[in-house]
Amino acid sequence: MQMISQPVGRGVANTNRADVRLIQQLLNQHRKPPLRMLMETGVIDAETIAAIEEFQKRVVMMSVPDGRVDPGGATLRALSNPPTTAGPTARPHSIDALIALVQGEFPDAGIRITGRGRTIRRQAELMAQRRLVNQQQFLSTYRHAPHITEMDTWVTQHPQATESQTIAEFEQIITRARQNGATVSNHLSDTARDISIPLGGHTVQSTIRRRIEELGGRVIDERDAVGGPHWHVDR
Numbered sequence: 001m002q003m004i005s006q007p008v009g010r011g012v013a014n015t016n017r018a019d020v021r022l023i024q025q026l027l028n029q030h031r032k033p034p035l036r037m038l039m040e041t042g043v044i045d046a047e048t049i050a051a052i053e054e055f056q057k058r059v060v061m062m063s064v065p066d067g068r069v070d071p072g073g074a075t076l077r078a079l080s081n082p083p084t085t086a087g088p089t090a091r092p093h094s095i096d097a098l099i100a101l102v103q104g105e106f107p108d109a110g111i112r113i114t115g116r117g118r119t120i121r122r123q124a125e126l127m128a129q130r131r132l133v134n135q136q137q138f139l140s141t142y143r144h145a146p147h148i149t150e151m152d153t154w155v156t157q158h159p160q161a162t163e164s165q166t167i168a169e170f171e172q173i174i175t176r177a178r179q180n181g182a183t184v185s186n187h188l189s190d191t192a193r194d195i196s197i198p199l200g201g202h203t204v205q206s207t208i209r210r211r212i213e214e215l216g217g218r219v220i221d222e223r224d225a226v227g228g229p230h231w232h233v234d235r
């Protein structure tokens, strides 16, 4: 993140010209036509304050912009990120495009795709393994639905069943549920990806989660997953 020694913008002294100039430069990097470029004078003016407010509304998603950039604050953090190629309302056309966009915007988060589209067989394996390892986790991971109850009940009623028998049964349950219109998993329709949990701590993670949601995605934090901690992202 970029550093400034004092706040810049509305209602503060703005005596450090290097700070003011840096903010003007960063704002310019995030301004595209029809927005006009600021003069990088190092002197605060009404245009610079208006540009801070415009940036806070458009990028930081502040409903009431304060027109001020604080050292270490959310506005400075957002200004320090590379400018986004898509505006906040432009929805990527696919889940892969969405992930690629977020990877590009948060390069330090080390986001990797760890799970893509799945076959019914693979989905059945994952669900069977999860149910066999921990019933409570299975029930809390998957949204309540008839096929989930059916799987859970089947395992309870067949304590001698092997893993492969369970998988075979789950495959049939999934197939039937999908024929009846249930989604079961967005991985089956290739509209979900699993990604590594973003690096950089809680604040960065919530910024990234908000950005994914803004782009039309949904995040399910699966840090207790049997196969290893990850975020499930779908749209």
Ligand SMILES: [Zn+2]
Pocket: 115, 187, 192, 193, 194, 231, 232, 233
């Ligand atoms: Zn997933």
